[in-house]
Amino acid sequence: xxxxxxxQALCRWTGARPAVVSLAPNALADVWRDxxxxxxxxxxxxxxQTLIDTLRSRMERVRARIRHRHERPRxxxxxxxxxxxxxxxxxxxxxxxxxxxxxxGVAGRHSPWMSWEDLVTADPxxxxxxxxxxxxxxxxxxMPALTARAEWSSLSAxxxxxxxxxxxxxxxxxxxxxxxxSLEILAELFHPxxxxxxxxxxxxEPLAAxxxx
Numbered sequence: 001x002x003x004x005x006x007x008q009a010l011c012r013w014t015g016a017r018p019a020v021v022s023l024a025p026n027a028l029a030d031v032w033r034d035x036x037x038x039x040x041x042x043x044x045x046x047x048x049q050t051l052i053d054t055l056r057s058r059m060e061r062v063r064a065r066i067r068h069r070h071e072r073p074r075x076x077x078x079x080x081x082x083x084x085x086x087x088x089x090x091x092x093x094x095x096x097x098x099x100x101x102x103x104x105g106v107a108g109r110h111s112p113w114m115s116w117e118d119l120v121t122a123d124p125x126x127x128x129x130x131x132x133x134x135x136x137x138x139x140x141x142x143m144p145a146l147t148a149r150a151e152w153s154s155l156s157a158x159x160x161x162x163x164x165x166x167x168x169x170x171x172x173x174x175x176x177x178x179x180x181x182s183l184e185i186l187a188e189l190f191h192p193x194x195x196x197x198x199x200x201x202x203x204x205e206p207l208a209a210x211x212x213x
Contacts, residue, residue, distance in 0.1 A: 027108040066099040075100040076124035082145040098186035130168035163207040
């Protein structure tokens, strides 16, 4: 639907011509800009800036705590299970900010398809499963599409128990203020020795509960 089609549909539905604020963020900078845009449209630009400052401050605190960490786990973010799709857009930025090395997907670009062979060859240290629109329970139900593959047990992340199911719907797939929570979740998973697992059971769970210390 084009912007003109949307305007016409709203006019027919409401009998008026409401202002339409169009948003299409692909990276973190876009999210901040869109918050400014929405706040300005609501006549509250100062509240938008306050929110942005608060979110950036939270994210900077995470980066400050890991600034001198030498360990940088290699991360695969899976945004769709069958067929496989890696996470793009803001996810590569969040992974880097949390001290990880993102193996698939490019910051600011749409999520790319990937093959099972790509995943096996890369053999990531940590695999994050965050299917678009799924909560943790739904992601868990879909996991046999991966775990039934013969090579699954050979992956390093499986052997170390570092396969995590994330609530993509609440925290990762949507561009908004909760991306600060998303970064805090990633920090918990990448650096469990220095971050308290405050989001466990809400934002993430290990694939196998017994695999997480």
